[in-house]
Amino acid sequence: MAEEQQMTTLSGCLVRLLWMMIGPAFLMVCLVLIAMQKVSFPSILDIIYGILVIFISLARWIDRPKPSAVPSETSTQPGSGLRPALLYNAIFLPVAIGLWVLARLI
Numbered sequence: 001m002a003e004e005q006q007m008t009t010l011s012g013c014l015v016r017l018l019w020m021m022i023g024p025a026f027l028m029v030c031l032v033l034i035a036m037q038k039v040s041f042p043s044i045l046d047i048i049y050g051i052l053v054i055f056i057s058l059a060r061w062i063d064r065p066k067p068s069a070v071p072s073e074t075s076t077q078p079g080s081g082l083r084p085a086l087l088y089n090a091i092f093l094p095v096a097i098g099l100w101v102l103a104r105l106i
Helices: 010-036 044-062 082-105
Strands: none
Touching: 010 044, 010 082, 044 082
8 A cells, every 4th residue: 555645845844934933923023013113104114014914825825735636535625725725814814904903003
C-alpha cells in the first residue's frame, strides 16, 4: 500500500507563516502605535495597517487548499477548498477593522 506524501514547498510555508503569525504580530504593533500616537486620521500607520490587512487576506487566499485529483470525504462538495479561506476572511476582516476603529478612538 503506497501512500503519496505531499511535500510543502518553502514558499508555501512562508505564506502560511505570514497569515498565521508574522502578519497578525505586525498588525498588533501597528495598532499599539496608532493608539499611542495621537496623529491625524490618514497617517502613515493607517496606510501600513490597511496594506497589512490586505496582504494577510491575500496570503490566506493563496494558501487555501487546492482540490485534489483523488476525491475524498472532505473534498466531495464543490467549493470545499474555498470555504476555509472565505470563513477566515469573513471573521478576520471585521475584527481587523473593528480593532483599528477601537485604536483610533482610544
